[in-house]
Amino acid sequence: MVKLSDVARLAGVGVGTASRAISGNGAVSPESRRRVLAAAEELGYRPNAAARALRERRTRAVGLLLPDIVNEFYTASAAVIQSDLDDAGYQLVVGVTGNDPRAERHAVRTMLDRQVDGLIHVPVDPHVELPADLPAVQLNRHSDPLRVSAVVSDDVAGVGELTSAVIGAGHTDLVAVIGAPEFSTSRDRLAGYRRAVAAAGIPEAGAAPAERPAAGRRSRVLTGPFTSQWGYDALTGIAGDRPQALIALSSRLMMGVLRACGDLGLRIPEDISVAGLGDPEWFSVWRPGITTFAPALADMGHHAATEVLRAIEEGPAAGAPRLERLPGRVRVRGSVQGLGAAPAPV
Amino acid sequence: MVKLSDVARLAGVGVGTASRAISGNGAVSPESRRRVLAAAEELGYRPNAAARALRERRTRAVGLLLPDIVNEFYTASAAVIQSDLDDAGYQLVVGVTGNDPRAERHAVRTMLDRQVDGLIHVPVDPHVELPADLPAVQLNRHSDPLRVSAVVSDDVAGVGELTSAVIGAGHTDLVAVIGAPEFSTSRDRLAGYRRAVAAAGIPEAGAAPAERPAAGRRSRVLTGPFTSQWGYDALTGIAGDRPQALIALSSRLMMGVLRACGDLGLRIPEDISVAGLGDPEWFSVWRPGITTFAPALADMGHHAATEVLRAIEEGPAAGAPRLERLPGRVRVRGSVQGLGAAPAPV
DNA sequence: CTGTTAGCGCCTTCAT
């Protein structure tokens, strides 16, 4: 391991001068600088990150805590974050929470032990303890009330728009399948859905057939975990009394819904219209294409990265934590009867 | 920041004793240990990773270099790696190469600057410089000749088995769509395909129609980048002279192929049989289900993690670098005419 | 068994 003192010796200067020449902090004569740089080059000198971290009390590393590293819903943001951090000279340390509060606490602690300079995380337990002085931003979900700044998708507006489009296509008997209400995403998506449904004057019915209101005008909400399995169970559970249109509020749920359609022999959109949330590439390849609300995952990642970097380098933002809701886009394809363009555009 | 000397003072012992009590290295009287632990607990002491790294000359961090953090083909392994490392008390630092040799060099360098204790990477440039003393293992792809140990999927056997199944179903006019031959994965997959085709006595034809051999018995290979777009272009390019069966040797390629089938109005498997590689969940939800060779991505991740950890803690393995080829599984579904069980099993 | 001490490699005053 070649260290700074080696460089200094070869350049014939003191370590202080070598340090200043390489970091650019402090004045160094052009001649000294040239020789130090040449020496560093020749020796293949690379500063020791641990020593620098110890001395400067910052690691130039940012932690990213995700529920699941395989789900493209999170990694689509993570890719942008990685790239932004890299551009700024920061490294990305990844932790996985699996949506489990215990695992989340563990992951947070190891991040702190690593002395990351900042943290971007998709929160699981709204009450996780974070040091007040750690620059942090929540991604995708947010605790309520807000404790740190958060960057989320404007699902209320997006799902509202999506639902309105479905209703506008002539559907009045709807089912929404949604994940656990602990997550702000579930609440926001549901709020958007309900707002649109209410605006159309469609009453919400209980799951029991007995409560069925005026034929053909009703809305049902089915709540469970954010899994493919729950999407499957939700649809099969109401197969005997199926709606005109079903809105699955995550791509995982949609996966299960489509599988159920296959098993039940339901044709889309002839027998049932479906719409989703998120936009993995296969949504557009599917025939017919899946109509969906696509959150701006890349934008979200970018804003989150920008905000942590700002907080790290300029200190905490003035005032209360901010909640940024980024608009996404509704993509109309063929899976909703009466809505799609003919050969399902990409 | 509470430091070790604070704990020691509160416990009424020297820092050495405190250090030993907490790390467990070296003998400490039960009484001292108790008091140190209690003091640490009370103060909420957490060791400083940078200081420890500086002193111990190891960071307990392992780098993972992936071409693309969104592609589940890589993250499926990454998830297991993350979990295994975490269990062993190591942290995961992620770098992204985008299959670009320049980006790869950059990523390798920042990993080294971070002084990661080991490196797991999907190699891009077979000639990347790695310090000889850095425990490293290649994942999924391997340089040839082998410079460090590698854990890959046995694509030769897997694609061979897949191809034989397709042929066994009665297809004799085949096309394989494959990615860039720089990657060992491309070469292995192609080798498996060609072996099966040759075993069946099917001749390989050039892409030009003129070279078309005895009607209905031929194999064509189309080479391009590992992208959805290339899958699309490959199929549309031969739409006028289409084969009975097409094998797309990555899930990205399959995505493009399916899109092309949609645009061309080709029904699967009535008009064309298709088979793929990899097994994202939507392969099994698709109707008909996609027949595919599924590499054991989780196993690969596990073996890779185990090998780096071993190399880190026990030093380099004796002898030459090892190449581990892990078997995957062919999954038969309905996308190959004459092969699938009736209602496409999961 | 325990306290003291010497660095790990770097940056940053402080004199010069």
Add this chain to the structure above:
DNA sequence: ATGAAGGCGCTAACAG
């Protein structure tokens, strides 16, 4: 503009 020196928090070696 520069060299010398102190110290970031920790562990390992040493002397008791």
